[in-house]
Amino acid sequence: MKLLDAKPAPFVQLILCDKCGGEKQHQEPGFEEFVCIDHHCGYTTVEDDGKHIQVDLCYACFKEMLGPYWRVKYNWITAIEPNPSKLKT
Incomplete structure (x- = not known):
């Protein structure tokens, strides 16, 4: 028999955009839209050899910088929404 117990786990309460400084609390709309990059540079990277790089961007800054x-x-939204032109009446 197993007896389970719950331990509190750490979580991100507040996130700040590294570009514009915008912030969102954990329960605020838009919190999930932040893009967080956590990258370990390889040993053949010219200037950042072996570095660990992190950046947090709000969706607007992410789209502005990398959208092009x-x-x-x-697109998972259009995949689950019915296409009215394909529905039989």
Whole structure:
């Protein structure tokens, strides 16, 4: 028999955009839209060899900075919404 107990786990309460300084609390709308990059540079990286780089960006700054380079492979919203033109009446 196993007796389970719950331990509090750490979580992000507040996130700040490293570009514009905007912030969102954990329960606020838009909190989930922040993009957090956590990257370990490889040992063949010219200037940042072995560095650990982190950046947190709000969606607006992320889209402004990287939007022109996006490659959208799949849109899950349109995949679950019915297409009215394909519905039989």
